[in-house]
Amino acid sequence: MRRPVPAPAPEADIDAVDQQLLTLLQTNGRASYAELARQVGLSAPAVHERVGKLESAGVITGYTAVVDPAAVGLGVTALIGIIDSDEVDDVGMLEAMSDLPQVQDCWRTAGTEGYVLKVRVTDIPALEDTINALNRVRGVSRTRTTVVLSTKWEGRHGRSE
Numbered sequence: 001m002r003r004p005v006p007a008p009a010p011e012a013d014i015d016a017v018d019q020q021l022l023t024l025l026q027t028n029g030r031a032s033y034a035e036l037a038r039q040v041g042l043s044a045p046a047v048h049e050r051v052g053k054l055e056s057a058g059v060i061t062g063y064t065a066v067v068d069p070a071a072v073g074l075g076v077t078a079l080i081g082i083i084d085s086d087e088v089d090d091v092g093m094l095e096a097m098s099d100l101p102q103v104q105d106c107w108r109t110a111g112t113e114g115y116v117l118k119v120r121v122t123d124i125p126a127l128e129d130t131i132n133a134l135n136r137v138r139g140v141s142r143t144r145t146t147v148v149l150s151t152k153w154e155g156r157h158g159r160s161e
Contacts, residue, residue, distance in 0.1 A: 014059065017042065021050060022059070029063045066155075074120040076127055077148040080134060081113030085141035088114070096137040102130045113144065 014022075020040050024031060033044040033051070040047065054060045069077065082093070097103050097117060105118040117134075121127045127147070134143050 014054075018050060018054060018059075021047065022054070025051070025060065069120050073122050076121050076123055077151065078119050078121075078127055079146045079148065080117045080119055080131065081109075081144040081146075082115040082117065082134065083112060083141045083144065084114040085139055088139035090139075093137055093139045097134070100130065100133060102126070 017040050021036060024036055024039055033047045036051075037044040037047040042050075051060065069075070082097075084093075093115070094106070097106055097115070100119075102119045102121050103117050104120055107116045108114065109116050119127070119130055121130055127145070131143055131145060134140055
């Protein structure tokens with residue numbers, strides 16, 4: 001399944017109430033408009049309108065469930081740095097990387113590695129298969145892999161979801 005590469009969000013005017021709503025939604029994306037309204041001191045319809053504007057402006061890009069990877073059989077997490085070759089084709093590389101369901105996150109970086117990927121797989125042989133697949137992508141010179149031994153937290157400042 002190919003995941004679309006999101007376009008950068010345009011800058012939006014975000015006031016203190018919007019920022020407070022964003023913080024609350026990052027903590028609990030399932031909070032009701034009534035609950036959010038109570039916490040920011042507005043009416044539920046006003047909060048609904050503000051959240052809708054944040055969504056339309058591309059500030060809020062989606063809502064998701066946080067799933068324990070090990071509970072769904074993805075016991076190995078690794079960070080894979082992609083070192084570009086001279087014939088790098090960013091569009092083709094991004095498409096190829098996004099076609100791999102093991103790739104959960106992709107960052108464009110400065111330095112030796114042009115991209116850093118977070119991958120989640122079932123086991124070490126599956127990680128090896130993923131690395132081999134990435135090394136076959138046109139424009140990838142080589143990869144550098146760091147296996148995650150344990151995760152102390154993910155997400156902003158280790159807040160539990």
